[in-house]
Amino acid sequence: MPHIAERELELPDAIIGKLISLLHDKRVISLGAGEPDFDLPKPLVAYLKRIANKTNKYSPPGGIPELKIAIAKKLRKENRIHAEPENIVVTGGSQEALLLAAACALDVGEQAIVPNPSFLAYLPTVELLSAAPVFADTAASTGWELDPDEVRRRIDKKKTKVLIINTPGNPTGNVLKRKTLEELADIAVDNDLYMFSDEAYEKIIYGKKHVSIASLNGMERYAVTFQTFSKSYAMCGFRLGYCAAPPKLAAAITKIHVYTSICAPTVSQMLGIKALSLPEKYTSAMVTEYRKRRDYIVKRLNETGLRTVKPEGAFYAFAHVGKDDRRFAFDLLKKAHVAVVPGSEFGTAGKGYIRLSFATKLPLIKQAMDRMERFVR
Ligand SMILES: Cc1ncc(COP(=O)(O)O)c(C=O)c1O
Missing domain, CATH: 3.40.640.10 (Type I PLP-dependent aspartate aminotransferase-like (Major domain))
Structure with missing residues (x-):
């Protein structure tokens, strides 16, 4: 069989790919997503039908x-x-x-x-x-x-x-x-x-x-x-x-x-x-919601002893969990059914941290944080 180029072979597999493949389990709450959980703004839905x-x-x-x-x-x-x-x-x-x-x-x-x-x-x-x-x-x-x-x-x-x-x-x-x-x-x-x-x-x-x-x-x-x-x-x-x-x-x-x-x-x-051409309100409504979630998740993480710098933008919290972030993320998924991304996926300086996305509805974030707190304690 013809070979696969070295440039591909040398790239490590992203752990995020493995995590995503475990997400089909209905019990899992995912704080892994890197995409907004909001619907397409309504005027865009209407316009899409017109231009189809x-x-x-x-x-x-x-x-x-x-x-x-x-x-x-x-x-x-x-x-x-x-x-x-x-x-x-x-x-x-x-x-x-x-x-x-x-x-x-x-x-x-x-x-x-x-x-x-x-x-x-x-x-x-x-x-x-x-x-x-x-x-x-x-x-x-x-x-x-x-x-x-x-x-x-x-x-x-x-x-x-x-x-x-x-x-x-x-x-x-x-x-x-x-x-x-x-x-x-x-x-x-x-x-x-x-x-x-x-x-x-x-x-x-x-x-x-x-x-x-x-x-x-x-x-x-x-x-x-x-x-x-x-x-x-x-x-x-x-x-x-x-x-x-x-x-x-x-x-x-x-x-x-x-x-x-x-x-x-x-x-x-x-x-x-x-x-x-849309007014700013469609984006700012999402930002208002993200902000509430950010305040909540950062408070809960710090109360649980997982030190987190308050994010000033984007929709991720980056929390310190100890030495082995991969082990933490996999155990958290297996035992508490909460999916997060190990920090070392983002570079060596992310080792010891996990990334939690708050592009997830607040009640789910609350449940996930309860589970995580029990897991940590
Ligand atoms: C920092 C950053 N840049 C770029 C992208 C890619 O975005 P897209 O290709 O959807 O424009 C992402 C997606 O998560 C991101 O987090």
């Missing part, structure tokens, strides 16, 4: 022009990014944009700096391209804030080409301070690095203001901003995201998009145009 038979064609690979115009306008207004349609590439979720942008920015053997812990797709994305991820460690003691000095220490003058940041962050809920972003922006400029800014949770934020690093002085040539419809509009299944990049990089990403999926689903792009 008008969306069976491919779109241009960079996105439907009307959507690109709407995204550029949104970025200028909400994120203060000087974006035009030529900066935008619309993709099958922001995860596809990340892979395509990395493929255009990293040659074989070059390095990307990745926060530790961070979203579990970053490492494999870089590794699949035969490039090398390099961790910049963060810690609970500083609220999981990325330390610019730590980033500086990780830079290899010859090999480092990309720095990935994520605010609000998965799995920690950290929202990077403006001052940190300013220092990171200086690092990108001084070292001629692309700054990949994953802003999937830009609107899922509790009280603080989201700052896009691309809006800071001098970042037009370095910043690539990744955003998505998945979290803000509960549209995960529609697979619609985008990146805003310097025009030359955006053109390169668009060029290779033709060879991966040709274009993002046309029906999703049409829905995206509609979503961007």
Whole structure:
């Protein structure tokens, strides 16, 4: 039989995959999900019915022009990014944009700096391209804030080409301070690095203001901003995201998009145009609910002795459970029927922690926390 390429063989299996396969047990309450538990906003459901038979064609690979115009306008207004349609590439979720942008920015053997812990797709994305991820460690003691000095220490003058940041962050809920972003922006400029800014949770934020690093002085040539419809509009299944990049990089990403999926689903792009015209209330209603759940889950975790920094954004709590997070997560699933994700899935600095998603209804969270408290005691 022909062989399977080393780049795949060398990737470890995600534990999250094994956990998901155990979820069919009806007794299990899952705090593992990374997607909103809310329905699609009602106006989008109605619109979807209207466009159903008008969306069976491919779109241009960079996105439907009307959507690109709407995204550029949104970025200028909400994120203060000087974006035009030529900066935008619309993709099958922001995860596809990340892979395509990395493929255009990293040659074989070059390095990307990745926060530790961070979203579990970053490492494999870089590794699949035969490039090398390099961790910049963060810690609970500083609220999981990325330390610019730590980033500086990780830079290899010859090999480092990309720095990935994520605010609000998965799995920690950290929202990077403006001052940190300013220092990171200086690092990108001084070292001629692309700054990949994953802003999937830009609107899922509790009280603080989201700052896009691309809006800071001098970042037009370095910043690539990744955003998505998945979290803000509960549209995960529609697979619609985008990146805003310097025009030359955006053109390169668009060029290779033709060879991966040709274009993002046309029906999703049409829905995206509609979503961007909706009033803010649809997203803010979800955020209000997440906030209640966040306050509850963090209180319960701390009362149970599982130290948790209060997340400032996204919908995850990252709780300290002792040395062996994998064992804790598997035992919790087997004995208490509560599913969480071991922190070491997100990098070595996540060891000893678990991630609990509160994209789950409050009564279920309450039950899960009762079970967990009994399990821990
Ligand atoms: C930090 C982060 N970035 C990107 C994504 C991917 O989102 P999508 O591909 O649905 O846009 C996720 C999904 O959970 C995420 O947590």
